[in-house]
Amino acid sequence: MHTPIEEILRRLGGNEAAAQLTGVSPEAVRKWRSAGSIPPRHWPAIMAATGLAWEDFSGVAESAEVPPGATAALVLADGSVFWGRGFGAFATTKPSELCFSTGMTGYQETLTDPSFAGQIVTFTFPHIGNVGTNKEDMEAPQIFARGLVTKEDFTAPSNYRATNDLGSWLKNMNIPGISGVDTRALTLRIRDLGAPNAVLSFPEDGKFDLKALAKQAADWAGLEGLDLAKDVSCTQPYNWTDGTWSWENGFAETNGGKRVVAVDFGAKRNILRSLASAGCHVTVVPATSSAEDILRHKPDGVFLSNGPGDPAATATYAVPAIQGVMAAGVPIFGICLGHQLLATALGGKTYKLERGHRGANQPVKDLTTGKVEITSQNHGFAVDEKSLPKGVEVTHVSLFDGSNEGIQAKEKKVFSVQYHPEASPGPSDSAYLFKRFVELMG
Numbered sequence: 155m156h157t158p159i160e161e162i163l164r165r166l167g168g169n170e171a172a173a174q175l176t177g178v179s180p181e182a183v184r185k186w187r188s189a190g191s192i193p194p195r196h197w198p199a200i201m202a203a204t205g206l207a208w209e210d211f212s213g214v215a216e217s218a219e220v221p222p223g224a225t226a227a228l229v230l231a232d233g234s235v236f237w238g239r240g241f242g243a244f245a246t247t248k249p250s251e252l253c254f255s256t257g258m259t260g261y262q263e264t265l266t267d268p269s270f271a272g273q274i275v276t277f278t279f280p281h282i283g284n285v286g287t288n289k290e291d292m293e294a295p296q297i298f299a300r301g302l303v304t305k306e307d308f309t310a311p312s313n314y315r316a317t318n319d320l321g322s323w324l325k326n327m328n329i330p331g332i333s334g335v336d337t338r339a340l341t342l343r344i345r346d347l348g349a350p351n352a353v354l355s356f357p358e359d360g361k362f363d364l365k366a367l368a369k370q371a372a373d374w375a376g377l378e379g380l381d382l383a384k385d386v387s388c389t390q391p392y393n394w395t396d397g398t399w400s401w402e403n404g405f406a407e408t409n410g411g412k413r414v415v416a417v418d419f420g421a422k423r424n425i426l427r428s429l430a431s432a433g434c435h436v437t438v439v440p441a442t443s444s445a446e447d448i449l450r451h452k453p454d455g456v457f458l459s460n461g462p463g464d465p466a467a468t469a470t471y472a473v474p475a476i477q478g479v480m481a482a483g484v485p486i487f488g489i490c491l492g493h494q495l496l497a498t499a500l501g502g503k504t505y506k507l508e509r510g511h512r513g514a515n516q517p518v519k520d521l522t523t524g525k526v527e528i529t530s531q532n533h534g535f536a537v538d539e540k541s542l543p544k545g546v547e548v549t550h551v552s553l554f555d556g557s558n559e560g561i562q563a564k565e566k567k568v569f570s571v572q573y574h575p576e577a578s579p580g581p582s583d584s585a586y587l588f589k590r591f592v593e594l595m596g
């Protein structure tokens with residue numbers, strides 16, 4: 155009988171190396187690992203022998219064996235399994251799109267952004283949870299991401315604003331997380347092969363039916379063609395008066411002069427706050443509002459919010475409304491999904507990006523000024539510039555992949571951006587756009 159370590163060395167073909175366990179090179183193990191042939195029961199021994207971390211092994215276990223210490227699994231549609239340690243709620247997600255976000259801060263804002271509905275978020279930044287969670291950083295009343303994937307276990311919060319730790323907060327909202335995953339390997343995989351469907355499972359009884367989970371992920375048709383905006387939108391109109399947060403005043407109430415109707419396709423609160431702080435009296439209305447519903451409020455301007463899902467699906471009801479507002483000559487400003495819908499209403503088309511943009515560090519060039527902004531982004535679809543008709547000008551472009559980041563149609567007094575000028579999380583380079591909207595309203 156071989157002991158596990160001897161078995162490892164034998165498989166590595168290293169009889170001569172058997173004299174010294176430390177002689178097993180991490181590279182050799184990594185190579186072996188990428189072939190998916192290391193049984194999970196041998197992982198601890200290899201770790202001891204090579205100094206590799208536990209997460210170096212997750213993602214390659216093709217056997218149904220639960221590795222020692224694993225309490226959660228991220229199962230991809232192709233059957234690959236990333237084992238890890240569960241945290242948050244005991245739960246198994248619905249089949250979801252697995253994406254990654256490169257933001258170094260703002261996990262709470264990210265997870266509560268309604269645009270993440272239907273998605274599991276992999277954080278490329280390893281330390282998630284360090285500042286805990288609080289009431290002010292909620293972008294919506296609940297978490298909208300289906301689950302999260304992290305490299306490190308979260309630690310106790312170290313921040314005076316924290317009212318809870320990440321794990322308990324997730325637990326309260328019935329959202330599972332998985333840590334101890336090689337998020338770098340996972341991110342490269344998403345980058346190279348596209349965002350896969352996946353299921354995250356953190357079962358209370360510790361039992362995993364990997365085949366069934368993989369099948370659920372594989373059977374799901376994915377985000378394309380899916381209208382999620384109406385599911386996350388408000389159901390009744392309401393007024394929004396809080397401005398952006400400051401040390402002195404918190405979220406001070408504002409009393410803006412410009413009447414803005416914000417169509418809620420899954421609006422982040424900081425967009426509404428930014429509008430209020432820029433001097434707008436904001437009335438939020440449901441995603442399915444018609445032009446008539448919107449114009450009834452006698453707006454000086456209409457704002458089209460961010461939101462989840464495929465813009466082409468939401469366009470079926472949003473585009474007629476937007477076209478009605480344009481026909482009435484009311485200025486429009488759109489962000490993210492709102493940008494995609496405005497472009498569609500102007501005659502353009504959208505498509506699914508091969509690599510989505512998510513994070514708070516995305517460079518964008520404003521072609522009207524030549525200035526570069528570092529922006530916060532979260533989108534998987536984009537506007538096809540080639541599809542834009544005459545009279546629609548491209549104003550912003552991504553410096554990562556050249557995709558469209560903004561348009562305007564001056565004659566119609568409408569403009570929009572693909573990124574998030576309200577930040578939260580992220581830099582405030584693009585906050586000028588809210589002023590631009592107020593100026594456009596005259």
Ligand SMILES: NC(=O)CC[C@H](N)C(=O)O
Nearest residue numbers: 460461490491533534535
């Ligand atoms: N943040 C958003 O509004 C996202 C828009 C759209 N759901 C996309 O993924 O492209």
